[in-house]
Amino acid sequence: MVWFRDALLGLLMLSGISHASPTGRRVPKHATIVDRRDISGNYTFIIAGGGIAGLTLADRLTEDPTARDVITEQSANQVVAFWTVSVLVIEAGPIDPGLDGILVPGAYAPYYYFWPNQFTVPQTGLNNRTIFAICAQVLGGGSAINAMVYIRGKAEDYNGWGLLGNPGWSWNNLLPYFMKSENFTRPNPAFAASANITWNEAVRGHTGPLQNSYASYIFPAAANWWNAARAVGFPAILDPNDGTKPGVFAMPSVVDARNGAYTRSYAKINHYDRVSASRPNYHILSSHTVSKIRFSGTKAIGVDFIPTAGGNASTAYAGLEVILAAGALHTPQILQLSGVGPRSLLQGLGIPVVADLPGVGQNLQDQPTLSVPYTFTNNKEPNSNTFANNATFNAEQRALYDAHQPSAYSIVASLSTNIAVLSLQDATPSYHGIARSAANANPADSLPAGTDPTVLAGYVAQRALILSQFESPNIGVGTVSWGTGDAAQVYHLRPLSRGSVNIASTDPLATPLIDYRTGTDPVDWRVYLAIFRKNRELFATPAMQALGPVEGAPFGLNVTTDEQIVAVMKDLVNPSNAHQCCTAAMLPKALGGVVSPQQKVYGVQGLRVADISFWPMEVSGAPTATMYAAGERLADVIKQEYSLI
Ligand SMILES: Cc1cc2nc3c(=O)[nH]c(=O)nc-3n(C[C@H](O)[C@H](O)[C@H](O)COP(=O)(O)OP(=O)(O)OC[C@H]3O[C@@H](n4cnc5c(N)ncnc54)[C@H](O)[C@@H]3O)c2cc1C
Numbered sequence: 001m002v003w004f005r006d007a008l009l010g011l012l013m014l015s016g017i018s019h020a021s022p023t024g025r026r027v028p029k030h031a032t033i034v035d036r037r038d039i040s041g042n043y044t045f046i047i048a049g050g051g052i053a054g055l056t057l058a059d060r061l062t063e064d065p066t067a068r069d070v071i072t073e074q075s076a077n078q079v080v081a082f083w084t085v086s087v088l089v090i091e092a093g094p095i096d097p098g099l100d101g102i103l104v105p106g107a108y109a110p111y112y113y114f115w116p117n118q119f120t121v122p123q124t125g126l127n128n129r130t131i132f133a134i135c136a137q138v139l140g141g142g143s144a145i146n147a148m149v150y151i152r153g154k155a156e157d158y159n160g161w162g163l164l165g166n167p168g169w170s171w172n173n174l175l176p177y178f179m180k181s182e183n184f185t186r187p188n189p190a191f192a193a194s195a196n197i198t199w200n201e202a203v204r205g206h207t208g209p210l211q212n213s214y215a216s217y218i219f220p221a222a223a224n225w226w227n228a229a230r231a232v233g234f235p236a237i238l239d240p241n242d243g244t245k246p247g248v249f250a251m252p253s254v255v256d257a258r259n260g261a262y263t264r265s266y267a268k269i270n271h272y273d274r275v276s277a278s279r280p281n282y283h284i285l286s287s288h289t290v291s292k293i294r295f296s297g298t299k300a301i302g303v304d305f306i307p308t309a310g311g312n313a314s315t316a317y318a319g320l321e322v323i324l325a326a327g328a329l330h331t332p333q334i335l336q337l338s339g340v341g342p343r344s345l346l347q348g349l350g351i352p353v354v355a356d357l358p359g360v361g362q363n364l365q366d367q368p369t370l371s372v373p374y375t376f377t378n379n380k381e382p383n384s385n386t387f388a389n390n391a392t393f394n395a396e397q398r399a400l401y402d403a404h405q406p407s408a409y410s411i412v413a414s415l416s417t418n419i420a421v422l423s424l425q426d427a428t429p430s431y432h433g434i435a436r437s438a439a440n441a442n443p444a445d446s447l448p449a450g451t452d453p454t455v456l457a458g459y460v461a462q463r464a465l466i467l468s469q470f471e472s473p474n475i476g477v478g479t480v481s482w483g484t485g486d487a488a489q490v491y492h493l494r495p496l497s498r499g500s501v502n503i504a505s506t507d508p509l510a511t512p513l514i515d516y517r518t519g520t521d522p523v524d525w526r527v528y529l530a531i532f533r534k535n536r537e538l539f540a541t542p543a544m545q546a547l548g549p550v551e552g553a554p555f556g557l558n559v560t561t562d563e564q565i566v567a568v569m570k571d572l573v574n575p576s577n578a579h580q581c582c583t584a585a586m587l588p589k590a591l592g593g594v595v596s597p598q599q600k601v602y603g604v605q606g607l608r609v610a611d612i613s614f615w616p617m618e619v620s621g622a623p624t625a626t627m628y629a630a631g632e633r634l635a636d637v638i639k640q641e642y643s644l645i
């Protein structure tokens with residue numbers, strides 16, 4: 001049926017009780033957490049990184065509708081299962097045993113499983129601050145520890161990726177995968193009406209693995225913020241996930257609300273636990289770090305890996321492909337360690353060059369964040385502070401949650417239940433002037449001196465696209481929100497500044513040089529300032545003034561001029577919302593690209609990038625939704641290429 005099936009036939013053969021491969025390798029009956037001593041054989045695909053993309057792919061590549069138990073003629077008692085594909089996922093982090101802080105939205109602190117000891121280089125655009133660079137190190141990746149926000153980008157985001165030289169990429173192409181990836185549980189109708197929760201049924205999936213819904217509770221002051229957002233001109237939109245214009249909406253959350261329990265639905269649960277009982281061909285090795293891709297010439301044939309705690313390397317081989325899914329800070333690290341990257345960087349470290357790809361590790365983007373402190377003379381009770389201030393309320397809400405009743409514990413702690421995405425014209429009437437002044441600047445001035453000409457060419461193309469997006473009402477540049485507690489959140493979605501991730505050592509466990517370069521392009525401050533001022537305008541409306549808000553130091557109403565506001569922002573802005581992306585960008589090679597529209601790494605064979613590193617540019621949403629869809633899409637691309645479907 002498939003051309004290479006015979007070659008792989010019997011890769012995994014199962015007998016009734018013991019499971020022996022033709023090479024004598026014993027394989028388990030179910031998808032398994034393997035010990036590295038068991039990894040003596042070969043896999044069809046090896047995936048480096050068990051996050052959203054890695055586990056989505058592993059699930060889809062191991063689902064084989066033609067796999068079945070077969071009674072062989074040779075030995076009547078032997079049951080032999082023919083699996084076309086076997087997959088090994090190697091994940092640097094541990095496996096969460098089911099901590100409250102992971103599964104219960106309202107218990108989302110303290111935080112767990114941050115990649116340890118990882119700091120940026122001094123950020124020259126942010127008063128030389130050195131900042132802890134957050135990303136996940138746990139099975140499930142970011143989906144295990146993120147804030148569960150589910151916001152797709154807009155149609156113009158993905159259409160823009162297509163315009164940058166990626167045929168086959170558009171909103172229309174990705175929409176079926178958004179829908180395939182999710183199972184949207186409709187909220188209780190009466191609650192939805194009272195909380196202004198609306199959705200567009202035409203774009204929501206109801207059969208996918210990712211469980212998706214809304215918190216079952218709102219704090220009363222959320223209505224004040226909603227009305228304030230409407231008063232400053234943000235439209236109330238039907239569904240932030242239908243690709244159309246930005247506006248104000250209730251916060252969709254990656255929560256499993258099927259039985260009223262409201263637990264986190266994350267990649268380990270929805271793309272591993274869900275299928276593990278039926279997948280002898282799906283293996284996971286946790287707490288091990290992929291240190292290097294093995295090449296035969298320029299064909300990737302396997303990976304070296306070491307215990308994340310330190311130790312000697314082992315090797316696993318991949319018959320068809322090695323797939324990198326280690327996230328935007330670590331996929332470029334693996335590539336560079338393996339000799340795929342900027343020639344001068346590799347040669348300086350004595351690494352033999354397998355493929356000279358100047359774009360590897362460049363084009364780093366994120367979505368900077370800012371908390372604006374507020375106190376209130378007249379806030380409504382209860383609010384998100386009441387958890388900490390009132391033990392009775394806290395215990396009462398926890399008991400309701402445990403009884404599967406509507407509860408404030410269904411809200412991700414620290415988060416709001418409504419939010420607005422703003423286009424630049426939603427933020428300021430000066431949007432055209434900002435776009436024009438940006439057009440008059442020399443793009444080369446935004447990148448470090450000595451940037452490779454192809455990387456610069458890619459940036460010139462991205463920048464032209466972003467400036468056109470500045471004039472569009474249908475794409476976002478920022479968000480504002482307020483969780484009813486002591487800060488408003490003001491986020492910047494669409495920076496012009498570009499950073500980098502470059503190794504400084506051949507030690508695979510050493511932190512690479514992470515330089516977000518946030519705020520190095522002056523236009524970013526004009527845009528961020530506009531979003532900041534819009535937030536102030538929102539707090540000045542009667543709906544918010546009824547709560548008696550007082551903007552706190554180091555902001556405050558004495559901080560009025562653009563210069564004063566930006567000066568405080570440089571001290572407070574976090575360069576990252578842990579939305580790092582774009583460091584192995586899908587762009588033509590002449591534009592500094594690292595992967596093709598099929599996500600194949602240029603200049604080598606048998607190697608793809610599945611994680612968020614492949615994005616060419618940030619989207620005007622949050623990454624999770626797009627990464628689940630992109631994982632589904634890539635699985636189909638790979639299956640089609642090898643006739644697996
Ligand atoms: C604290 C936090 C909050 C966030 N909040 C939100 C949110 O509310 N909404 C939203 O949409 N997005 C959010 N994000 C971002 C989102 O989770 C990520 O963008 C997304 O998980 C990226 O998916 P990925 O598949 O590219 O990589 P990841 O999910 O990050 O997975 C990468 C995996 O690779 C592993 N890895 C790395 N290097 C190696 C190696 N050398 N060998 C083996 N394994 C390796 C890592 O341990 C990790 O598990 C948040 C992220 C964090 C960390």
Ligand SMILES: *[C@@H]1O[C@H](CO)[C@@H](O)[C@H](O)[C@H]1NC(C)=O
Pocket residue numbers: 023040041042301317
């Ligand atoms: C695995 O693949 C390698 C390299 O292709 C080969 O040398 C080795 O014999 C294979 N091992 C098994 C157990 O099939």
Ligand SMILES: *[C@@H]1O[C@H](CO)[C@@H](O)[C@H](O)[C@H]1NC(C)=O
Pocket residue numbers: 124127128
């Ligand atoms: C940041 O560091 C650079 C290089 O050391 C220096 O030139 C610059 O003046 C510093 N900026 C601030 C605001 O301290």
Ligand SMILES: *[C@@H]1O[C@H](CO)[C@@H](O)[C@H](O)[C@H]1NC(C)=O
Pocket residue numbers: 183184185186206207208209258
């Ligand atoms: C999807 O969710 C509904 C409840 O909203 C549930 O009845 C159904 O079983 C779920 N389907 C899947 C595939 O998870």
Ligand SMILES: *[C@@H]1O[C@H](CO)[C@@H](O)[C@H](O)[C@H]1NC(C)=O
Pocket residue numbers: 194195196218222223224226227230
């Ligand atoms: C919902 O919207 C209506 C109409 O704009 C408004 O009156 C109400 O206060 C809002 N409620 C919430 C919880 O946002």
Ligand SMILES: *[C@@H]1O[C@H](CO)[C@@H](O)[C@H](O)[C@H]1NC(C)=O
Pocket residue numbers: 311312
């Ligand atoms: C690592 O390899 C060396 C050399 O083969 C050996 O002496 C050492 O015991 C190994 N260490 C571990 C932790 O296995």
Ligand SMILES: *[C@@H]1O[C@H](CO)[C@@H](O)[C@H](O)[C@H]1NC(C)=O
Pocket residue numbers: 381390392393396
């Ligand atoms: C604390 O919460 C309880 C339960 O919701 C409520 O009855 C009580 O009034 C609250 N106390 C204060 C001081 O707000």
Ligand SMILES: *[C@@H]1O[C@H](CO)[C@@H](O)[C@H](O)[C@H]1NC(C)=O
Pocket residue numbers: 553554555556558559560564
């Ligand atoms: C504004 O007032 C605060 C609090 O008094 C103070 O810390 C800050 O320096 C003032 N800022 C300016 C720009 O005057």
